[in-house]
Amino acid sequence: MFKRILVLAPHTDDGELGCGGAVARFLEEGREVYQAVFSAAVRSLPEGLPSDTLVREWKAATSTLGIPAGSLVRYDFPVREFPAWRQEILEKLIILRRELNPDLVLLPALEDLHQDHRTIAREGIRAFKQVSVLGYELPWNNLEFRNNCFIILQESHLQKKAAALACYRSQSHRKYCREEFVLNLAGIRGAQIGADFAELFNLIRLVIK
Numbered sequence: 001m002f003k004r005i006l007v008l009a010p011h012t013d014d015g016e017l018g019c020g021g022a023v024a025r026f027l028e029e030g031r032e033v034y035q036a037v038f039s040a041a042v043r044s045l046p047e048g049l050p051s052d053t054l055v056r057e058w059k060a061a062t063s064t065l066g067i068p069a070g071s072l073v074r075y076d077f078p079v080r081e082f083p084a085w086r087q088e089i090l091e092k093l094i095i096l097r098r099e100l101n102p103d104l105v106l107l108p109a110l111e112d113l114h115q116d117h118r119t120i121a122r123e124g125i126r127a128f129k130q131v132s133v134l135g136y137e138l139p140w141n142n143l144e145f146r147n148n149c150f151i152i153l154q155e156s157h158l159q160k161k162a163a164a165l166a167c168y169r170s171q172s173h174r175k176y177c178r179e180e181f182v183l184n185l186a187g188i189r190g191a192q193i194g195a196d197f198a199e200l201f202n203l204i205r206l207v208i209k
């Protein structure tokens, strides 16, 4: 039912981590998928790596999922300081709404503990007031999560997600970037609804046309 989908990623890798499997499925089904990232989180890079490392990894990861380079948008807000840039971020989101006119927006959960993620979630629901919105799951950032929206996936979608995450070599020390983690989490989410695999989302707003 959705034709144009926009993923809002506070930092490079959040989009792939939160909904990489669903994006692989949407693209396979011929839907348009856009991704906007708001910071390359240069300050979170391990020491000694070039400052464009995460941007290069993000381009490789999104291309592995199949998102065309022309469907990527990147802003450069300072990592961990998004709350102070709330208004500027909202203005960018309103431009994205006008230019892309998506009918589904995927963003971090409203209760996500990271201040940058929460800012994107809050401003995102404000900017995209008239369309369907789902909050994606980043379990290490959630104290609780409403299990109320599942997107069923095939193993091939998760293999694409894992291959995309493998592009983030600078983040390979993070347990949640491993293929085993991706498959295990999707297996748990699938089992909750009697499917082999799924990604879990918070249903924030559903508009049925």
Ligand SMILES: [Zn+2]
Pocket (backbone or CB within 6 Å): 010, 011, 014, 114, 117
């Ligand atoms: Zn993040």
